[in-house]
Amino acid sequence: MEYSIHQVSEKMHIRPTVLRFYEKEGLLPSVRRTPSGIRRYTGEDLEWIGLITCLKNTGMSIKQIREFVDLSLEGDGTLKRRCELLLEHKKQVEAQIDEMHRHLDKVACKIEFFSRQYAQYQKAQGDRSGTA
Amino acid sequence: MEYSIHQVSEKMHIRPTVLRFYEKEGLLPSVRRTPSGIRRYTGEDLEWIGLITCLKNTGMSIKQIREFVDLSLEGDGTLKRRCELLLEHKKQVEAQIDEMHRHLDKVACKIEFFSRQYAQYQKAQGDRSGTA
């Protein structure tokens, strides 16, 4: 079965403009066309898009994704390399998440700091209205 | 004690150009100057920069940070609002981290998929060399 760019757009939650953009950037090689040049996506294309989305969602840049895609186009000889790349990416993302947790802890500290200040401020306000 | 832009840069790991940029964007109001116009940062300024860094590291945009700074400049009357904003931000970051975990799970699936493919490929290679 084949899909129009709008069907893919709905299915994958990616705008048609973005699908065209990704194709231009080399992230989607080999999308077929009708004789008049209109894109027709196959199930295989959808799988590609799923992988790309997955990598994008974890913060991989278009450039890096293209490198991965280029490797894929070279054939099975690059399978090992691709596995390694994905594992490396996964590690990086995990490290990012860890870092984010640390940063978040600092935010929590700041919140506590402001909460205290607010409590003091309220107390001061209360005292003043009590004195009146 | 006061610090030059370069001292602050080293202390806070932010380039002088970025410090100037932040100031221009309203993230650092009230940085003092020498009579000839050179920036001198106080301990209070460093605290501000610490907070800004904290918010930036958790993905808050400069625009949002400026809104927070503007609220701060309004005085203690906005303390409650500021606490709320920070709490809201914290929630959003936590949600982002959760989402990232889900995306990461998908990456893990993809890795497994490629690993399997690689295993098959290796097996095929082995068979071929065995047949020779």
Place this chain on the structure above:
DNA sequence: ATAAGGCTTAAAGTTTACTTCAAGTCAATA
């Protein structure tokens, strides 16, 4: 006195990931 080095500024440039635009082709419909 003058040249060097560091700081200042406004403005222009860069990168990433899109979005929008303008112009054109093609199939179907009034």
Place this chain on the structure above:
DNA sequence: TATTGACTTGAAGTAAACTTTAAGCCTTAT
């Protein structure tokens, strides 16, 4: 047949967060 609507393209525009450039002002060393 003419026009409408969906699709196509390359190119220009956008937003965020900086970075770089160009020009000028101070202070200091020669």
